[in-house]
Amino acid sequence: MRWISEQTASLERLALVEGGRLIEYHERMRDEIRVGTFVYAKVDRLHPTLGAAFLIATDGTPLYLPLNETVEALRRYPDVPTIGQAVQVGQTLLVQVVKEGVAPKQHKVTQNITYGGRYLVYFPYGRRVRFSRKLDLVVQRQLAEQLTTTEEEGILYRTEAAKASIDELKQELQSLRIRHKELMQAPRLEQDEALIVQEAKRLPHVTDALVMTRQEKERLELLGLSVERSLRKGRLPEMEAIDGAIEKAMQRVVWLDGGAYLLIEE
Incomplete structure (x- = not known):
């Protein structure tokens, strides 16, 4: 399976495909206020x-x-x-x-804003260290010795942190700090994470993606995905094909493999 992400100035679109077939589709306005915005x-x-x-x-x-x-x-x-x-x-x-x-x-x-990573959740104003409930006390003590934070900062260790090296934890914490610094300087505010990043965390077994932006590529690679970035201008051909699948699925009669069909009416 593969994620395909397309972004415009106002809209994020995301499709999950397998063998050329559309499995899931999501979209949202980039200025829409949702959880995480x-x-x-x-x-x-x-x-x-x-x-x-x-x-x-x-x-x-x-x-x-x-x-x-x-x-x-x-x-x-x-x-x-x-x-x-x-x-x-x-x-x-x-x-x-x-x-x-x-x-x-x-x-x-x-005001206690957060930034989510693969191994950590970073709280610039959180002031304490927390752990996933799935981490036992021995692992919690080991992790607590790995990272140094300021008095004002806070972090939460995700379950995946138990599998990470000290260098991976330090690198992710630094990247989350940079995201916070960039946000403070951004001319406009939007969702903390791109739609594809949120969905990639929901389905970690999907490890392949096609994206349009450098930011998406960098964040997905931190999650361990194999990411291809399209350098072409304009729309993705792959997403244009998905538009056809969506249009077909929205018809009153939807044909299925083998000759059967669904008749959809209000």
Whole structure:
């Protein structure tokens, strides 16, 4: 099986194919707010009773920031500040969506932003070291001695970290730090990870990919995939063929191998 990823200025498209046949298809708008999306937002009002702040993103989307998800609460732990001590009305914050809201509820966001890798999850403001529950105590103690973080940083060791060398762990931590630095300098914010990176983590047995961008290639190679990057301009021929398969599947009559067919009606 192979991942095929195509990106435009506004859309990410992803297909999983096997033997020329389409197995899965995903797409999303690049500026769509989802779990993992980074957002700049201004504090609109405080709710002391709830211990939370209500924010407005730059595109007008309302957001909800609980007190325990603020950087100030992390810094003062175990002491708990008030919401007025943690953030102020009119302040602009960098936050990350952790739960998508369903009307009338707002998206829930956090200032404790994260970056996921193959072996580690990096928290620039996390302030502590955590471990996957699948790692036993002996392995946890061994891993805890491998990496050095600042007082402000935090990391979570994934289950796969037990199979990694010290050099691989150090390299991934450095790459995640660089991603955070690049985000701080980015002119626009979007999802932390490309769609193909998220799906590649979901199906780790799929180890082959065709992509369009250098960033996708670099991140997938960190996950151990064999990645081909297309250097041609314009659309991928492979994705154009997938468009035909999707169009065929959306028809009222869908023919199957062997002469049978599905009749799909509302």
